[in-house]
Amino acid sequence: MYNDTNHPKILIVEDDVHINNIIYDVLRKEKFQCTQAYSGSEGIMNVTHHEYQLIILDLMLPGFSGEDFMHRLRIELSSDTPVIVLSAKDKLDNKLNLFKLGAADYVTKPFEVEELLARVNVHVKRTSRTDSATRYRHKNLLLDSGTMNASVNQADLKLTRQEYKILELLLKNPTRVFTKQDLYELAWEDIYIGEDKTITVHISNIRNKIKRVDEEAYIDTIWGIGFRLAP
Template sequence: MRQPSILIIEDDEHINNIIYNVLRKEGFLCTQAYSGSEGKMHVAQHVYELIILDLMLPGLSGEAFMHELRTELTHDTPVIVLSAKDKLDHKLNLFDLGADDYVTKPFEVEELLARIHAQLKRNAKTESGAPYRHKNLLMDTAAMSVRVHNAELNLTKQEYKIIELLLKNPTRVFTKQDLYELAWDEMYIGEDKTITVHISNIRNKIKHHDSETYIDTVWGIGFRLST
């Protein structure tokens, strides 16, 4: 089973490394970023189950990152904010921007871990029954079914996962490597036709019930949900 992937955005290298090492020992997959702009770049290229976000960042601030994450990038990834600012009005403003939790610096790693596990557990429960709809396609994640015009598609495990990734990230372009590593939970070892064949199979299964286009090819990059 794929371990949750967490993005750490913290410009203090010492604190960033402490969080990284603790989370790696817990078995999480971690990516480190040291500025808001670098964090935004990672979010645009990869799927994360959780983001740990410092506020005092060079370039793009934590508040600006939060705003762009929820608006421009339209991501609903849970965010735990780290900040030395502990005034109530500041915390409320961050929740208004879309933060899910708030940890005041200095912090104990045990508390941060507890909050991380709580967010991941809460998000897993939310997603477990969440329906996703695009045009005439409806995904019921609780029943693990995909229907087009109420006709259920007979999908393989990987085909289902590919559709799920596209529906949950409607603005993102997935490379072949992204789709392979996320849907197969294996390391991508180079160019092959596996992803292309699976995308073609999905398109053909949908075409039996609907002539609409659901998956666009972004030439030279990968695939995305159609607009």
């Protein structure tokens, strides 16, 4: 199961508007969330500020090439997001070079949308299996339970242990409203004795750390009851 409160997100980096729109329409019909970019620089800007489960990348781009995009993605951003490359270049050397740069797949233009969709589904499922054990995503927030690390727009939130546990509880149960007692007993693994300020302060700290890198709301206060993940 894919631990995401939204549908998987895919970035399409293709300067041909017609092809970009065709891919977008096909993927949207399959319930994927898609972002369209029309240059290498625009694509990198999106990756810098958002988390994606898959990138579809054309090689011949204005600004800088698909190869440059791959280098920046893997080396400068240290991103392991799988990339499906689209290119009219069908020589083996070109394909091998892209695989060395970290491409997950290679589709030669012109292509059938059914083939591209099949490849997209394979890579999204593969990413889902990897993520399901340790990662939880919501909006631009990524939680890694293996490392107990939380980031928004790839910026480390530097949460304390209890702050992390509170946020993890909310992401694992996106529709549940937690009382202060719930959060205290689950995050601290201790008996709640009515210390309201402890939870309130920790929630405030989490919100402030997120607000430094994202204006989106991530935690809702349900007055008189408690807290839940903001939809």
